[in-house]
Amino acid sequence: MGSHRRKLGFSVLAQSGALFLFAVTVSLLVNHLRPDSLALVTSDGPVNLTGGKTGTSLIISLEEARRLFFEKKAVFLDARSPKAYEKGRLAAARNLPLGAAEQMAFDILADVPQDAVLIAYCDGKKCILAKRLATALLDMGFQNVRILENGYTRWVKSGLPTEEGPPRNAL
């Protein structure tokens, strides 16, 4: 009857809560103890060069990116999925999807000179793939990493060169 319903409802809530709390406790503890622990919160703003909240931002302006593009001093890295990359990208950009950064970065950037600027971009004002890709690259030891926020849209809007289709140089 009603009391059974209430009892079940209470059981569900109590047990769910307990399971959740248990998972939270164990997961945070394990994360804290493991050598490759994940930061609980990534800084929600400009990422600085040494990782933290103060310092120079990694964000690059469209004008600066455009200059580096035409001076051929930068390599643009598309942080989106291969499908999005093939649909349309900055001209001569290389695809380095966020999830594959660790596996592909060294291969993809093998031929890039040390002083070249690596500019990560994705699409949309809320897109965080480029920022995370930049952080991952920094962690891997790459230098001169920058982020072009809302890269693809702004690039297209400014009428700058784009391309589409499969990557020109198969890697």
Added chain:
Amino acid sequence: MDKKKGRQEDKEFRKQTADPTIGSAVPAHLPEGRWARFYPGHLVLIARMVLGSVFVYASMDKILHPTGFADIIANYQILPDVLINLTAIILPWLEFFLGLALLFGVWLPGAVFLCNLLLTVFTAALVFNLARGLDVHCGCFGTTIPDDARAPMAWYIFRDLIFFAVGIYLLLGILYKILRKT
């Protein structure tokens, strides 16, 4: 007076007909119920084993590679950045304990409820991204992205729906035992 007697009878009845596959939070009841034939003990056990194993198996790689999983969550572009890492850390362990709970028959009402909740959220996220044309790696069972051997999103959704069906089956089994009484 009646209440006390009712509770004692219920306790007795529970002892005699306790269904070990559902758990003691739910009193066993009249076996000739309308839906009882859909819940023979062995079928419930199989459902629990299947869903439990899926959850435990699904959690393993994600527990081992939280960074990779965080990348996958980021790719969905649904959660705000501040929540991504926390989710990548906590969610796999939640899946793991839910799987264990199902396998060992511990805290089943809560576990089944949470499993269904998670499956709903996962399926919704996949469908949402399919609808907006965003190509995402499921991240359901692992964190490494095979180069081009990725299955179409429709397959991920189909697979999720199967797990979902098993989850709903168990959920209804738990609910039915109570609703039946009213």
